[in-house]
Amino acid sequence: MTVTSVHDPSHREALWELEAAFERGDLITAFGRCTVSYTGRAASELGSGDRLVVLKPDGAALVHTDEGRTPVNWQPPGSEHHAAVREGRLRVRSVRSSPAETLTVRFSDVHQLSTMTVTGGRDLDLHGSEEDLRTRVLERPALVDPGFEPRETERPTSAGPVDVFGVDGAGRPVVVELKRRRVGPDAVGQLDRYVEAVREEYRTGGFDDDRADTDGDDGDVHSDGDDGEGDDGDDDAGSDDDDGDGVRGVLVAPSITDRAAALLADRGFEHVALDPRPEGTDGDGRVSDDAGADDDRRGRNDEE
Amino acid sequence: MTVTSVHDPSHREALWELEAAFERGDLITAFGRCTVSYTGRAASELGSGDRLVVLKPDGAALVHTDEGRTPVNWQPPGSEHHAAVREGRLRVRSVRSSPAETLTVRFSDVHQLSTMTVTGGRDLDLHGSEEDLRTRVLERPALVDPGFEPRETERPTSAGPVDVFGVDGAGRPVVVELKRRRVGPDAVGQLDRYVEAVREEYRTGGFDDDRADTDGDDGDVHSDGDDGEGDDGDDDAGSDDDDGDGVRGVLVAPSITDRAAALLADRGFEHVALDPRPEGTDGDGRVSDDAGADDDRRGRNDEE
DNA sequence: CGTGCCAGGTGCCAT
């Protein structure tokens, strides 16, 4: 049995179905007239109306109206669903602790209640994320700067992990912050924190013990062979070569807003325009070159 | 007719139901075995499996697995839903432009398809947001600082709108940034940008023409009567009274992380611990005092 | 579990 469905069930019927579905670990949808109360990190009340309520076996709960991508109310995974009949209404309650939160849906009428057994994979294969951008940068560092040499990814600093850290042609340390989309002032602030942290690090003599003691296992860039060129850029740093303090800050993103650009200039940082996905993939995802291993879209009859 | 539901429909049947539901402006749920393709700002592929697909009349589309609060794939409101039978599968496609994005769901089997007419309100009454925190601060400015006098909310600066702007007992300008929850380094960066903008503003002589020309209609704090006290604080600013440049920065939030606190101290700013909801409302939402106009939870029988 | 950060973030409201 994969799907059960009851129309206009009595509250007792609905309760029975719900508890059986909880037991089975089914996905549940309930459509009916209800009010919704939430209390926890915040608190909310929603007056009576028809809504679609989705209860997942992992504890997630969603209350959807006919509008919006975001549910009006919800409960994250890890909650526990309970059902009961109280004061003539079917009460579905989803509770979690830490933080303590309760979502209560009170149905005056259940128009339809369905339960379904879910099978099959849920692994999404996604392209175009920041990780893809990082890959692009690591594969072709010249896109960032002619002489750029990546040395480490997720390089730890006192201000947090630097996306890509390396040196330029002149041996100056370069802090690269990656963003998959157009950036605003916040990204500049982020870059600024990282650059300042690295500068401070160099100032106090290379080792502030800020860098967590990862033994080059995780974040190191694939060594291309040439190591004997100035191993950690400790010699050239500290002198005010160009601007700032010898440490360059580079924001790699498709584009940047005016305010962010102003802030960036103020800090003496740079912006490099780069897309997370290489050229040839436009908004519709058509790949001009690189005929990938896509075996679903073959017959291109795209009407309707 | 509010709800229609078909079990294991043929693709033709399902297609018929779908198009009728589109026509009626109904909310649609489809449960079945499908693959999902998305392309637009990014691109993704999801292999075959059972999923719950929700199609809303406003154009929103959701694809849910049995896990997570967030749909594996989706389309925001404003999209257009289309259905067709292609290559022996039921294809549901949701398309939007700007940005150009397409979500395609291909059903090999539809286990259940339901359509529902939605009526009733969707206005959520939410408490505990940043706006509530602002209200608290405006009603009791002393919570921020003994002599604090709010002057303006959403005060425009070259760096963006300042949550609350005012003066302290010594007549110094105060920039207040509000956060409804525990803050990290980003919030300090935000406050820093605002304070710097205000300082620059004062430095260049009160009017940099940064402040957008809102004629005191929107952001002004309710005038309490006393206006003849130094109308815009132009006299005392510019002298390095305490630290920084005579402009104070205050981060109002329930709590703050260590890193953020360090940054805050570095900038010479302050943290004021304040909750968006007044004392007496704990995590479970029980209000100790202030018996509000809540008329739903009366009989407190809270078992199961 | 808290800290920090990315996300196809979404949503709201401003210019």
Next chain:
DNA sequence: ATGGCACTTGGCACG
């Protein structure tokens, strides 16, 4: 439309 920001942000990875 773009911009800046809040959000019960959610989700993940790491210390």
